[in-house]
Amino acid sequence: MHPAYSVIVFTTASGAGYGLLIWLAVAAALNLVPRDPALGFVGLGVALALITIGLLASTLHLGRPERAWRALSQWKSSWLSREGIAAIVTYLPAGALGLGWVFGEFVPGQIATGAWLSVPCALITVWCTGMIYASLPTIRAWDQPLVAPVYVVLALATGGVLLSLLLAAFGYDPRWAAILSVVTLALGWFLKARYWLAIDTAPKTHTAEAATGLGRFGTVRPLDPPHTQPNFVMREMGYQVARRHAEKLRRLSVLLLFVLPIGAGLLLLLDLPSPFQIAIASLAALSAAAGVLTERWLFFAEAEHVAMLYYRGGVA
Amino acid sequence: MTSLPETTSKKLGLVIDLDTCVGCQACATSCKEWNAGGYSAPLTDQDTRGSDPHGTWLNRVHSYEVGDGPDSRTVHFPRSCLHCETPACVTVCPTGASYKRASDGIVLVNPDTCIGCKLCSWACPYGAREYDTDDGVMKKCTLCVDRIYNESFAPEDRVPACVRACPTGARHFGDLGDPGSAVSLLVKEREGFDLLPGMGFKPVNKYLPPRDRRDLTTASAPRAAERTVAGSGSLADRFFAWADKTLAR
Numbered sequence: 021m022h023p024a025y026s027v028i029v030f031t032t033a034s035g036a037g038y039g040l041l042i043w044l045a046v047a048a049a050l051n052l053v054p055r056d057p058a059l060g061f062v063g064l065g066v067a068l069a070l071i072t073i074g075l076l077a078s079t080l081h082l083g084r085p086e087r088a089w090r091a092l093s094q095w096k097s098s099w100l101s102r103e104g105i106a107a108i109v110t111y112l113p114a115g116a117l118g119l120g121w122v123f124g125e126f127v128p129g130q131i132a133t134g135a136w137l138s139v140p141c142a143l144i145t146v147w148c149t150g151m152i153y154a155s156l157p158t159i160r161a162w163d164q165p166l167v168a169p170v171y172v173v174l175a176l177a178t179g180g181v182l183l184s185l186l187l188a189a190f191g192y193d194p195r196w197a198a199i200l201s202v203v204t205l206a207l208g209w210f211l212k213a214r215y216w217l218a219i220d221t222a223p224k225t226h227t228a229e230a231a232t233g234l235g236r237f238g239t240v241r242p243l244d245p246p247h248t249q250p251n252f253v254m255r256e257m258g259y260q261v262a263r264r265h266a267e268k269l270r271r272l273s274v275l276l277l278f279v280l281p282i283g284a285g286l287l288l289l290l291d292l293p294s295p296f297q298i299a300i301a302s303l304a305a306l307s308a309a310a311g312v313l314t315e316r317w318l319f320f321a322e323a324e325h326v327a328m329l330y331y332r333g334g335v336a
Numbered sequence: 337m338t339s340l341p342e343t344t345s346k347k348l349g350l351v352i353d354l355d356t357c358v359g360c361q362a363c364a365t366s367c368k369e370w371n372a373g374g375y376s377a378p379l380t381d382q383d384t385r386g387s388d389p390h391g392t393w394l395n396r397v398h399s400y401e402v403g404d405g406p407d408s409r410t411v412h413f414p415r416s417c418l419h420c421e422t423p424a425c426v427t428v429c430p431t432g433a434s435y436k437r438a439s440d441g442i443v444l445v446n447p448d449t450c451i452g453c454k455l456c457s458w459a460c461p462y463g464a465r466e467y468d469t470d471d472g473v474m475k476k477c478t479l480c481v482d483r484i485y486n487e488s489f490a491p492e493d494r495v496p497a498c499v500r501a502c503p504t505g506a507r508h509f510g511d512l513g514d515p516g517s518a519v520s521l522l523v524k525e526r527e528g529f530d531l532l533p534g535m536g537f538k539p540v541n542k543y544l545p546p547r548d549r550r551d552l553t554t555a556s557a558p559r560a561a562e563r564t565v566a567g568s569g570s571l572a573d574r575f576f577a578w579a580d581k582t583l584a585r
Binding site for chain 1: 339354359364389391392396399400402403404408409411415424427428431432433450451454458466467469471472474529531546
């Protein structure tokens with residue numbers, strides 16, 4: 021599948037934003053951090069900015085962005101519609117939490133209510149994002165039970181890395197956030213490795229013979245293409261990354277997204293001076309950002325679409 | 337609405353005969369011509385005078401080589417929307433622009449509400465939907481909805497443009513939900529089949545398989561007496577082998 025940059029930015033930025041929102045909401049509800057208005061403003065500001073940038077980036081993928089509001093209507097059948105609704109609903113508790121944290125509560129219990137409602141709303145939104153892809157049986161690499169869980173865990177992990185940086189930058193103890201990051205990153209690494217194993221070993225069940233119905237006469241091989249230049253289907257569905265490049269990029273994304281940020285998280289557990297903590301947490305955030313972009317690019321580039329059987333033959 | 341109708345009164349669709357299709361592209365070009373001015377207008381092309389000319393077409397004709405050796409054959413294979421009974425392209429649509437008509441089963445895109453998210457094209461295993469980059473919306477076969485009910489047309493013209501254009505009569509149009517219709521009988525007689533039945537979308541359009549060859553002599557290997565003279569290697573043998581080969585052309 022063609023790795024569209026708008027969709028890669030959408031899923032990674034909004035994922036990290038929802039992850040950070042979830043951890044800040046948990047921290048506020050459990051009083052794990054002081055009610056520092058500056059921390060709330062910057063923390064929730066970054067989270068909502070990442071979410072908003074991601075959602076705006078996703079509209080760049082549309083042919084008619086001015087009609088995007090129409091996407092909220094078909095929640096009964098469409099995961100994309102559900103994702104849009106969940107994303108908008110999440111702004112309400114997140115807004116209540118943010119305003120209460122920064123300006124003080126307008127109504128009693130505003131912070132706790134907003135925080136506890138933000139967590140399920142954000143989790144549901146990221147789950148819906150994953151299900152947009154996981155609900156497509158035409159793409160074997162996406163029609164996998166681990167797709168949506170990986171989206172959620174990577175959102176929590178990248179959000180945890182950002183939270184560690186935020187706490188370090190404000191001079192608060194980042195150790196609990198570092199532990200959260202290390203645990204969620206390790207879980208993400210485990211699930212992503214299982215996912216890669218699954219797509220490498222899952223049988224390719226669809227054939228050019230079934231696609232044309234001509235299997236009874238023998239193998240089916242493309243002879244004359246229907247057109248000389250690639251059409252939309254080939255441009256959108258025909259993108260393929262070479263196997264050996266995919267191997268290299270998988271290793272690169274493991275290094276940048278899991279190994280380095282986990283190492284950084286463990287270093288943050290040591291009682292280092294604040295400037296070192298900030299430097300380590302910054303490097304972890306940059307590394308995780310590059311890593312998750314690579315991981316998401318691969319998620320698209322490695323995915324093969326059944327429709328390409330008509331053009332390439334073989335199996336998918 | 338992108339929820340599917342429980343049942344449709346009719347199942348209008350195409351039956352494509354892979355035995356008689358000669359791959360002439362008349363169906364593809366007549367489709368393009370009709371739909372560039374009909375329901376799907378504009379049906380745009382890009383870089384038409386440049387080095388990468390491409391555009392939105394609703395019907396594509398592939399040619400495949402099938403089987404091996406003397407039994408191999410060339411099969412021309414038109415490919416367009418199959419108007420599935422349970423199409424995933426409709427249910428994934430977030431706006432309701434993609435829909436299946438309860439009256440006749442035609443799958444359509446409303447060009448006034450489509451946001452061009454392309455998710456329907458990802459959901460279709462047949463590559464039947466093509467995004468129009470200039471129009472910003474998805475395009476697909478309409479089964480010439482603007483021809484088949486058009487009472488200003490002569491009755492023989494009230495069929496999809498591809499069916500009307502096919503010079504070998506390889507394309508048939510009708511109600512596949514009616515077991516007594518001409519197309520249903522044809523499918524029964526010729527053992528018409530579904531594409532990718534394992535995907536479970538229940539395509540309405542059917543394909544008819546190439547018929548068995550009536551006379552296999554032209555396709556089978558030359559008989560022993562007619563085989564090329566095998567030279568033992570002497571100059572004369574090689575001359576006769578060359579002469580035999582040349583004269584056999």
